[in-house]
Amino acid sequence: MSIEQFSGKGRLADTGEGITGDELQLAARNHGMPLEALRYDLTPAGLHYVLVHYDIPAASATNWRLTVDGCVEQPLSFGMTELRAMGRQTVRVTLECAGNGRAGLQPRPISQPWLMEAVGTAEWTGVPLAALIRAAGIRKDAIDVVFTGADHGFERGIEQDYQRGLTVTEALDSGAIVAWEMNGAPLPPQHGYPLRLIMPGWYGMASVKWLRSIELIDHEFTGYQNAVAYRIRQEPNEVGVGITRIEPRALLIPPGHPDFMSRHRFVPAGPIVLQGRAWSGWAPIERVEVSVDAGVSWQDAKLDADSNDLSWRGFSFDWDAVPGEHVLTVRAHDASGRVQPIEAPWNRGGFANNSAQRITVLVLSQPSA
Amino acid sequence: MSIEQFSGKGRLADTGEGITGDELQLAARNHGMPLEALRYDLTPAGLHYVLVHYDIPAASATNWRLTVDGCVEQPLSFGMTELRAMGRQTVRVTLECAGNGRAGLQPRPISQPWLMEAVGTAEWTGVPLAALIRAAGIRKDAIDVVFTGADHGFERGIEQDYQRGLTVTEALDSGAIVAWEMNGAPLPPQHGYPLRLIMPGWYGMASVKWLRSIELIDHEFTGYQNAVAYRIRQEPNEVGVGITRIEPRALLIPPGHPDFMSRHRFVPAGPIVLQGRAWSGWAPIERVEVSVDAGVSWQDAKLDADSNDLSWRGFSFDWDAVPGEHVLTVRAHDASGRVQPIEAPWNRGGFANNSAQRITVLVLSQPSA
Incomplete structure (x- = not known):
């Protein structure tokens, strides 16, 4: 056995190939947000989606250090107490995994097999990233900022710490924070305890967890996570386009009651209020459409108050459910003019897929017990 | 479409059939404990395994009621404040899903596709169940105690609240508590907020979440979850044997660093301490054996102090890792004489499977970076 056999190339599933054992291992470790948790304005920590590339590192806030160095005037190193003295800000952020929707693609890229629940919204508290970088002083030759986490492993034969880069402009102007709290409590281990980056509006891969180094270069x-992974490609060898902000998406809370195994829904006939949330990393949501006939016809949902940030926005739709089978679907529009597609174009990594949710519902003429 | 088409019969996977879309939907909602979390004595709430049959119900502690009625002298109804006045006890409990290990079986029962991480250990705080039942007074005709949760859905065509029964003796003598705290905090929604049963030593299906009724009959x-589901059967129509206590199992923390996709492990050559936890719902753990050659030879692990309850017990094993490929495996013995098998016998529901863990490791002659 060699490193290559232990840590192989990416591939697409064969036609009709079921979910593989490797995909299942990831699905059993990582998890999405059960869609009924769309009912919470803020996702409780254990229900927020989580994706960990390698292992959750053992970490202690007591001896944690964050360095800011490279092309800076004055390299800095912070313990948690020193960081807290640099400022405190809370931001409400909807995070979504860049691979959300991947498992529904044909052909299916073999990786973490998300359906469409890799999302969550939390209030993250920490110090603005710009304050840390400015405290170190940006040298004129600085181009990119590299964030390094304490998680370490192999991907496609390449040993690495998890690392992502941003341009200096992105690092300064995107409202990013270096966070130590989630929903008012210390970060849970799987969300980066004791320290992580939060990049509002960006897919989750940018929000480096277990953050230990910020280096200006x-x-x-x-690095691998910018130049190899997390790029939109049609062919394996093309350069592709790096993934940044979250494409618009709306999700309904599945109504009624589920079947354990199929997750199909049973709904009693009569008036029912469908509810959900919509978000985009490009601009606030300004319209959500709902279809109760599998997309043949669409009607506007009622939007909740605007949150004045890029976090999700609630919506509702009054439906008079008549007996029989129905397919509910929903799509979001944002203020940048982006419209969620019914079916998003395929790409080889299965990234940034925002195809519309479809919920199969059986409306029962007798009220559910 | 009929109820039967939405909520079908159980089945076994065909030969070579990959994980199905239905199984993946469950794997994306529910989640195991990432095995590196075996490092924590108490599993943080968001890392503890969770299985929800239907939806997590919307619930508020403010208006929650628990009734104790049926074959009792005096039916009772408790709000949360009244419950707290009935007593307070904290128990440290290892919970494991009865379906843990199912996805590794051949043929594979189609249900929640657990590998082997459906476990967790927490401190649960609440009032002893026996105190509540005794406060109501047990009538002589009482035989069983039925626990009903607020979660509601369909399984194999049968609409139901999640319900489980115990005998009166089991309910009184198993150290069960009705809990409102997990690890010192209110229960998270997915673990039964605001109230759940905890049955120490039993597989998780007995610890009814979102508990709203205790009825003596x-x-x-x-009911379905006792008489249809959660039984050991070889053939679909046999009565089978009800599932109760947890079979012994040991799990190692996977050493070294993983490959993202295959989860195979890379370990630098040299001395390393392998660590893990073992548990049994029948009796305390008294021996753990480790094999670093795929089960050809076995050596005893060093056990941590006995916890004096049925919660997991830590162990460690000094390994001098030599370059090459190795398969690590481990097995537990408890004080009742039960020994974890290398391969547990198959059953149709994939329940109570405690086949030994196997971790494939590539030991690298050059130290890992």
């Missing part, structure tokens, strides 16, 4: 960052 | 309980 004088060239473009070409 | 004068006959044997024949």
Whole structure:
């Protein structure tokens, strides 16, 4: 056995190939947000989606250090107490995994097999990233900022710490924070305890967990997670386009009651209020459409108050459920003009897929017990 | 479409059939404990395994009621404040899903596709169940005690609240508590907020979440989750044997660093301490054996101090890792004489499977970076 056999190339599933054992191992470790948890304005920590590339590192806030160095005037190193003295801000952020929706694709890229529940919204508290970088002083030759987590492993034969890069402009202007609290409590281990980056509006891969180093460099960052993974490609060898902000998506709370195994829904006939949330990392949500006939016809949902940030926005729709089978679907529009597609274009990594949710519902003429 | 088409019969996977879309939906909602979390004595709430049959119900502690009625001298109804006045006890409990290990079986029963991480240990705080039942007074005709949760749905065509029964003796003598705290905090929604049963030593299906009713009945309980599901059967139509206590199992913390996709492990050559936990619902753990050659030879692990309850017990094993590929495996013995098998016998529901863990490790002659 060699490293290559232990840590292989990416691939697409064969036609009709079921979910593989490797995909199942990831699905059993990582988890989405059960969609009924769309009912909570803020997702409780244990219900928020989580994706961990390698292992959750053992970590202690007591001896944790964050360094800010590289192309800076004055390299800095912070313990948790020193960091807390640098400022405190709370931001409400909807995070979504860049691979959300992947498992529904044909052909299916073999990786973490998300359906469409890899999302969550939390209030993250920490110090603005810009304050830390400015405290160190940005040298003129600085081009990119590299964030390094304490998680370490292999991907496609390459041993690495989890690392992501941003341009200096993105790092300064995106409202990013270096967070130590989630929903008012210390970060849970799986969400980056004791310290993580939060990049509002960006897919989750940018929000590096277990953050231990911020390094300014004088060239473009070409690490694995920017240059190899997390790119939109049609063919394996093309350069592709790096993934940044979250595409618009709306999700309904599945109404009624589920079947344990199929997750199909049973709904008693009569008036029912359908509810859900919609979000986009590009601009606030300004319209949500609902269809109760599998997309043949669409009607506007009622939007909740605007949150004045990029976090999700609630919506509701009054439906008079008549007996029989129905397919509910929903799509979001944001203020940048982006419209969620019924079916998003395929790409080889299964990234940024925002195809519309479909919920199969059987409306029962007798009220459910 | 009919109820039967929405909520079908159980089945076994065909030969070579990959994990199905239905199984994946469950794997994306529910989740195991990432095995590196075996490092924590108490599993943080968001890392503890969770299985929800239907939806997590919307619930509020403010207006929650628990009734104790049926074959009792005096039916009772408790709000949360009244319950807290009935007593307070904290128990440390290892819970494991009865379906843990199912996805590794051949043929594979189609249900929640657990590998082997459906476990967790927490401190649960609440009032002893026996105190509540005794406060109501047990009538002589009482035979079984039925626990009803607020979760509601369909299984194999049968609409139901989640319900489980115990005999009166089991309910009084098993150290069960009605809990409102997990690890010192209110129960998270997915673990039964605001109130759940905890049955120490039993597989998780007995610890009814979102508990709203305790009813003593004068006959044997024949509800779905006792009489249809959660039974050991070889053939679909046999009566089978009800599932109760947890079979012994040991799990190692996977050493070294993982590959993202295969989860195979890379370990630098040299001395390393392998660590893990073992548990049994029948009796305390008294021996754990480790094999670093796929089960050809076995050596005793060093046990941590006995916890004096049925919760997991830590162990460690000094390994001098030599370069090459190795398969690590481990097995537990408890004080009742039960020994964890290398391969547990198959049953149709994939229940109570405690086949030994196997971890494939590549030991690298050069130290890992």
